Amino acid sequence: MRRLTSLWLAGCIGIAGCSKKEEGPPHPAAELPAPEDSPAQPSGPPPGTLPREGEAAAKPPVHVVLPSDGGMVPVAQAEQEPEDAPEAAPTPPPVPPTPAPAAGAATGQPPEDVKNREWTAGNVTLKRAPGMPVTLRSVRAGQHADFDRVVFEFDGASLPGYRLEYVDKPIIKCGSGDPTTVAGKGWLQVTLTPARGHDDKGQATVAERELKPGLPVILELERTCDFEGEVTWVLGNKGPNKYRVMELHEPTRLVVDVQH
Template sequence: MMKVLGRWMPTLGLAACLTTAACKKEEATPTPPPPAEPSAPAKPTPPPPAAQPTGAGPVTDTDAGTSAGATPPPSTPPGSQAAQAEDPKSHEWTAGLMEVKRSGFAPVTMREVRTARNEGFDRLVLQFDGDQLPGYHIEYVDKPVAKCGSGDPSEVAGQGWLQVTVQPAQAHDGPQVTVAERKRKPGLPIFEEMELTCDFEGEVTWALGVKKPNKYRVMELSNPTRLVVDVQH
C-alpha cells in the first residue's frame, strides 16, 4: 500500500484500466472461421448433338435386277465408286407416253438386259457402256408388234405391250451382238414375254408384253449407266 493517501486512487484506476483493457483485448479477438473446402472442378458441358438434315436421303444405287439364271449382284465393295441417287425427275407413275430426247454423240452400246420382281412392281433394266445415257421413247402400243427393219409382225405374249426405244444406241459391237438373248420369258407377275424388235441405225427397241397395261415409271441410274422401267403389278 502507498503511504501517501492521494496516490491510492491513481493506482486503483490504473488497475481497473488494465483489467478493462485486458477484457476489451480478449473480446476483440475473433474466432477464425474454418477453412473453406475446395470446390470440385466443374465438369464441362458436352456440346449438343449436331442437327440431322431433314428430308429423305439419296436413294441407294441398286436396280434389284438379275439376268436370266444369274444371282443378284453383290453389294458395292469398299473402295469402289460411290452409289449414285436415282434421277429425281422421272419418278411419277404414268400409263401414257414418256420421252426424253438426246443427241450429238455416237450410239452407246447396250451391254446387259435384266428383269426382277419387286414389291408391287416388276423391273426392267437396260445397262450401257460409258457415262452417257441415250434418249428414250416409252409407250404402250397396239398389236401387231412390228420389227423395225422389216416391218414384219412379231408375236409377243401379253394383254398389253410396252415399247421401250432408246437412241442413239446399239445392241452390238461391230459384228458381235452384245445382248445375245433377244427373246425371253421372265416368268414374273406382270412381265410375260419380251423381245428385242429393233437394233438398227442407232435405235434399240424392246417390246415388253405384260399381263395388264398397268402404270409404269422410268428412272435413270449411273455407275454403271442404266435405264430402269418399273411396271406396277
C-alpha cells in the first residue's frame, strides 16, 4: 500500500509539475453579505453639524446637530464649561438721564412762581438778584378769546425780576418826574428790574414808547421808565380787570394776560 502511494506521488510530480501547495477553500463567513442594519462609518462630520473652533478643536470630535425646528439640543459633555469657570460679569443697570434744570436754576436765579399764573387783581412780585440788566427787545400786544395779551421779549436766557400792580393817577415818568396821560380807568404798572430798554450806545431797543393796540380791554401801553436798571411800562385798561403773569422761554418772554 505504501509503495503504491509513493509511486502515485512520484508520477504526479513528474507529469504535472506540482511545485506549489494548493490553497484551501475560502471560509464560509467571508462570502456572507454585510447585514442591512449595520451603520455606515462616516468619513467626516454629518450634514447639519457645526465645525469645532478654538479650544474645542483640540478636544475629541463631538458633533452637535441643530434640529430643523430651531429647538435646543443637549450639548455633549466635552462642550460644557468646566465647573470652576468664572461667571460672566453682570451687566450694569442703565443710568437714567439727568433731568434738565429749570431755567431759574440754570442762571442761579429763583424760578417762576406758578401761583402767578392764577388770575388776580392784586399785586404780583418776583424778585431776582441784582446783576447785569437784561435787555428788552420788543413789546407787542394781541387779542385772544377771553383775554388780551402783552408780551415782553428779552435777549438771552434770563428774565428780570418783576412787580405788577394797579396804580392811581397821576402816572409819573421816572426820569423827569412829569405826569403823563394814559388811556383807560385801570392802570396796570409793570416794573422790570434789573433790565434796560436801550443798547450800549444808548439807543432805545423798543422804538415806540406809546402803543395803542385798540384791544377790547387794553387801550394803551406806555413806557414810563428806563433808568438805572429799571424799565416800567403801564397798561391802560378799561378797568382794573384781573390779570395773570407767566414766564416763557426760547425765546425769553414775560407774558401778561388781562381778562375781558
